[in-house]
Amino acid sequence: MDFTLLIIIIILALIFDYINGFHDAANSIATIVATKVLTPFQAVLWAAMFNFAAYFISKYIIGEFKIGNTIAKSVDEHFITLEVILAGLVAAIIWNLVTWKLGIPSSSSHTLLGGFMGAALAKAGVFSQIIDGKEIDVINYAKVVPTFLFIFLAPLIGLIIAYFITVLILNICKKANPSKADRWFRRLQLVSSALFSLGHGGNDAQKVMGIIGAAVICYHMNMGDVAYTSLESADRFAHFVEDWGWVPFVSFTVIALGTLSGGWKIVKTMGTKITKVTPLEGVAAETAGAITLYLTEHFGIPVSTTHTITGSIIGVGITKRISAVRWGVTINLLWAWVLTIPVSALLAAIVYYIFSIFM
Template sequence: MTTLLVIVIVLAIAFDYINGFHDAANSIATVVSTKVLTPFMAVLWAALFNFVAYFVFTDHKVANTIAKTVIEEYITLEVIFAGLVAAISWNLFTWYYGIPSSSSHTLIGGFAGSGMAYALFLGANPIEAINLSATLKILSFIVLAPVIGMTIAIIITLIIINICKKTRPSVAERWFKFLQLVSSAGLSFAHGGNDAQKVMGIIATALIAQGVIGSFEEMPEWVPLACYVAIAAGTMSGGWKIVKTMGTKITKVTPLEGVSAETAGAVTLGITEHFGIPASTTHTITGAIIGVGVVKRVSAVRWGVTISLLWAWILTIPVSAILGGLTLAIIHYIL
């Protein structure tokens, strides 16, 4: 392996680790805010199920989609390096300010932006560097993932309320605190299965660009193993600022609502993984939390906070793409 390839692989695994602590809040925010688990126990619980996904999600459909975001002739190690630097920079910025942006879309935006910049340097149309069918599918789920998560959460909440309406509140709360462990595990499992694959796609692309492997199907087994270990380790590091935003600032969450939101998030991510769509865990669980808030009453959702989150979602891909393009330009003209 060349030095740059090693650097790219290390950066990709570092991004996966950052993704873990940036997105830990998605899996543990409600279980912490309802005091079902302490923060420390919650991150251990989430990390465990992040890694368990390694043994189940073996088709790597999401990784394959990520690998095809940029057309192969416009992919070099420099392009991948620039995309990773952009993605890590935006992820750390949003983590520092407690903004639950999408690590998935950060990675996709950075990679696409550096690929488009490379096409410009070659004198080609930058749009030609992008696989439009794969990119449009990803972009559509910026809207669809939270809407699907919200819809499923509303349905689950209404079903639970009707089934349990005659149950004593103290008994119901005890059951839902137990069920939150199950739903949180399910969401962590789906998060690991979906998000670890995104970095797999980037590493496989780097290996193909360098000629180490001939195709995505030849990806060595150490790649998925390293990615799942990294995201689980990152989750164990936590992301407490984002936990606060997700668990308390959008709407006040009860154990019942935590079960509904986490189950809705896990189901949505399971569906998108089945179809190989790199959906955002952050967008999905945020939509689900909004859904359980709406069931109580529309005013139960803090729409001011929600609108600021929407702006972060809208800006993530273009900002990451610009950062990716600028990073490649620095590499191209200075280094």
């Protein structure tokens, strides 16, 4: 039964990975499509290629998968079961599909995290328990609190960096020939969107890895596998990556395939509804988003690529004037961001209770 559940979880996690790809395709391509530098098909092909290339950077240049480790340890191992992970995944898939259908650029990262935590809390029934004489929190706050904070900090950082990059470019290029500068920035958008797609792949594919890792570790612990039970908790994820080396490769491949499918409703929201974007501003927004993603990946903080690029687009918008940003759309997006974790957590708790009746 446990092995069957593990296989179901891996399949569902990869389905989520695929959905994440087409849900978040807009993050990488919205500005490059809005400025007509590439056609929609060319744009998703470009983004997917660099989503996949991020695997080689994470494995061979960075040398570890910090964000996957953070997701895997967002819930204390005493409260992780295969049923908890399954319920969290089902809830995350439902919420992602609903927001995609409505064209709302919500965070796949926070959907997954909310689902995982909500199902674990439903299993425990409390926020902490006394285990072996020690009070253990269900949620690993040291891992989760930075993620909560970056719901607001990631777009703010993206906004600030994008604002200053735009102002810097405008000052450097103020005497340039407008048509010649426009041609150059169209070419540079290929570079900036590639950089952002690398950050998107490295950030988001690892989240699925983290969930699969939590399931695999749980399965081996239940089986009494000495290769896992003999290790300290902090070392188990690294052993999983080494032991199940195909999981990172497949996770990055599937998110790239999802990106190829596109997410056109969200492209429209990101590329045209927040503010009108020129090639120059597209370069600034994507570069700012990429810098933010690389910084947070370095510290192992799973952030939303959606939040990051939205903040960056707002940052370039306010360099023109405050009214250039459609604040009504932006406020609606903010509500979606704030509600994603609690709604997906509640949904996961309901799914877990339903599963507990039949499993």
